[in-house]
Amino acid sequence: MSDNDDPDRSQPDAQLAEFEKRLNAKLEARRAQESKYDRPNSNGWAIGFRYGTEFIVGVLVGAALGFLVDRFLGIAPFGILIGTLIGFGAGTLNVVRAAKELGERSQR
Known part of the structure; x- marks a missing residue:
């Protein structure tokens, strides 16, 4: 008998080849997805x-929301002061997140 007539031997080879093809396709898709987010330059x-934009936008949004609170509730300087402080904290948090993200990318 020849090797082609043995069903036990040809079946695993075909399954292995099919598995390898699927695995390579998934790996290529994963690499393409990861490289989309890399910014080497x-x-x-x-x-x-x-960083500056992240910080300034946080402060400005906080101040704008504080201004709106002042207008609707009539608590003149307190809404904008509290809103600006909250915006300062949010802007700082955004900068820390952005720095952490860039640090993790550089380590990869």
Whole structure:
């Protein structure tokens, strides 16, 4: 008898080849997805601009919400002061998150 006539031997080889094909396809999809988020050409100016934007937007949104609270509740300086402080905290938290994300990317 030849090797082609043995059903036990040809079946595992075909299953193994099919498994390897599926595995390689999934690995390529995963690599493409991960490389989409990599930014290898980030320079210092871009990173600094991102941090500054994250911080300023947090402060401005907090101040705007505080201003709206002042207008609706009539508690003139307190809403904007508290909103600005909360915005400062949110902006700082955003900068810390962005720095942590960039640090993790650089380690990969």
